[in-house]
Amino acid sequence: MAVLCAGSTRQAILLLLLIFVGRDGVCAQSGKNHTLYLLSLLSYPNNNTSLKPSISDANYIIPGAHLAVSDINNRSDILADYRLEIITAGDGCNIEWIALVNLIDYLYYKEGKQIVGIVGPECSDSTKVVASITGRPEIALINVHLGSAPELADRTLYPYSYGIRPPTSADVDAVIALFRYNKWTQAAVLYNSEMLVDYNSFLLFQEKTIGTVNLTYTSSASPTQLPLEQLRRSYVRVIVSFLRDETLKRVLCLAYFKNMTYPRYQWILFEPYDDSNVSFWYEGNQHECSGEQLFTTLNQSIEIQSNNPYGDTSFITDIDEETLINACQYGYVNCYVLFDAVWAIALALNNSIEPLRASALSLSNYAYGKFAYTQIIKEQMNLLSFNGVWGAVQFNSSTGFIINITTFYFSDKYSIIGTFSFPNGILDINSSKAAFVSTKFDEKLILVSIPLAVVIIIVEVVAAVLVIMVHILNTVYSHRKTIKISSTRLNHFAYIGCYIILIGTLLYTIMETFDINQKAKDVLCNAFPWTLITGLTLVFGTVLAKAWRLYHIFHSSLKRKKSSKIAIQDRTLIVVIIILFSLSAVLCLVWTLYDPLERKRDVTIAAEKDDLVLLMKESCSCAYEVEWVVVGIVYEATLIACTVLFVFSTRNISIKELQSQGTILMAYLLTLTSIVGGTIYYITRAIGLETDVPYAILCFSLMIIVYLCIVLLFLPPVLPVMKEWPIVKRWPGLKRLPLVKNIPCWSGRLSFMRRN
Helix, strand or coil: CCCCCCCCHHHHHHHHHHHHCCCCCCCCCCCCCCEEEEEEEECCCCCCHHHCCCCCCHHHHHHHHHHHHHHHHCCCCCCCCCEEEEEEEECCCCCHHHHHHHHHHHHHCCCCCCEEEEECCCCHHHHHHHHHHHCCCCCCCCEEECCCCHHHHCCCCCCCEEECCCCHHHHHHHHHHHHHHHCCCEEEEEEECCECCCHHHHHHHHHHCCCCCEEEEEECCCHHHCCHHHHHCCCCCEEEECCCHHHHHHHHHHHHHCCCCCCCCEEEECCCCCCCCCHHHHCCECCCECHHHHHHHHCCCEEEECCCCCCCCCCCCCCCHHHHHHHCCCCCHHHHHHHHHHHHHHHHHHHHHHHHHHCCCCHHHCCCCCHHHHHHHHHHHHHCEEEECCEEEECCCCCCEEEEEEEEECCCEEEEEEEEEECCCEEEECCCCCCCCCCCCEEEEECCCHHHHHHHHHHHHHHHHHHHHHHHHHHHCCCCHHHHCCCHHHHHHHHHHHHHHHHHHHHHHHHHHCCCCHHHHHHHHHHHHHHHHHHHHHHHHHHHHHHHHHHHHHHHHHHCCCCCCCCCCHHHHHHHHHHHHHHHHHHHHHHHHHCCCEEEEEEEEEEECCEEEEEEEEEEECCCHHHHHHHHHHHHHHHHHHHHHHHHHCCCCCCHHHCCHHHHHHHHHHHHHHHHHHHHHHHHHHCCCCCHHHHHHHHHHHHHHHHHHHHHHHCCCCHHHHHCCHHHHHCHHHHHCHHHHCHHHHHCCCHHHCCC
């Protein structure tokens, strides 16, 4: 073993550093006791209390190294002539100078303890410092570290440093490859805004998904405040979690109660826990859910691991799983990784014995700076490949790492469903085991139910038949007194209004019941307001014109001391109706040209059986829909209000033939129907009730208006004519029917239809 003496400037500096930290410089002596020393640099309290780092979890992971050393020393086929001994020291985690001081201390100060390999550090920053020292020609020492920084994989910078865990970018690349494989283009990212599991992983995932995956970020300092309900209503079905341990448990419990589980959602978990076995999950969460409920959420969840959670102990060790778990009783991942790291160096040393012997060298004479030794050991490290307890271990620079893509099964615990080769980027998925969520939703367009549409159509057909029949009778018997005094020419406009309303209701039924092409839907959307507004204007305008004539005749004559009644000709009222109709047409025209309606879909997500379905509700809308509707309502309400005012003012007319009870009744019923029907219709639309409800309310309201016109406006003038029909005279029983029996009553209440 070489002796370090004051000869070079570099060595003098190292000696001064040792003096500074309180050590006396003593040259190391070679020993011939066939003991090989491994130095473990972990986040562990330093022997010198003044250098004690703030992080000290090595107490929980060092048992893995001791168990591996014990296992190797008990094996006659591994390092048969040598005994391993491990020395522990702190790496200060990312307090780099602590790792540097301890490295120099144990390399050059400890007498008779020639270090043949280094296990650790855990933290990437400390690893960079250690790897840069061990890579120097005068030291040339093999180092198996647990760091995950991507640059540590550069063998040019760190020729003798080997990472037993893949770099952070490997896990991220595996997830990206999985996204490409499944053609996932949307995902939600859950993270704790105050504590990220791996900040580098988070940043890399953000960077590498730009332009390929649309990410929705959801963060909160408290897991109970994560807006999972908002996420559940979105289109995202793939959830990438950077949460960990109890925080992740709480979120998964919330997800269970919101049914955000497979096969509705795909969970991808980055570093979900420190445990190497599933017992951590069995505990559940005493505040939120049981272990069984937690398993339901975990079922089919994906974890990207450079390991095997249960290990494969059949290749390198005879230690049973129970012994291993008991040694790593605190469940830290690095306890198992450290076991494999010690075995990696031991296997490389064991495989180097024969090549060294062929070069007349021996491990017993190993010393720092002897390039021949390190080169042979390095060659064996590059050829190394074995299944460790925490996963596949291989250091061939051309092969890189094999990343296991595992899924959690409720009954079978974990199962490897694929692998990802890093840095080659080759993804291999076992299709017989893998079951991924498809981001394509089953779409369900909510239309009006066929039975309801049939009922509405039947009501429309009956109304149309009645209107046509009465219209024909009014035309054929227009010379009869009862019909003549009802202003047949004015009634034509009301008939046309009813026809338009019936046509509009039919178009509305077609639009709400059948999934026709988009262009036809847009046309029907714009046609329906035309039919509704113009049709109602003709109906309301006709009633208003008659009521106004009645009001004008009697109130004007009273003002003139009943000198003479002022008659208003039909042509004057027709002009009024045409003006009202023209105003409604102008309103519809401006609406259509300036802000046309479009058939749009309101999409919500709902759970049906074991999957998510996109429920699509269609409705006609435009930029200023509310404003246009309000204008239309105000216009029609003005017509109704004026009608009510006029007929109310003539309620006390004493002339029997000119009593206006029918007009008052119709005006009141039209007002009530319009107000109640319109209000309920927009309320049901606003609160998102099923399509059948607002459709039925609107259609039945329009039908009530049509039937009111038939009963109170169209039918009374025809009833006296019907009484004279031969069939009525031939069958006296018909006279006892309520409709025929009350013909005299109806015919006596035609005051609002008389012209003077």
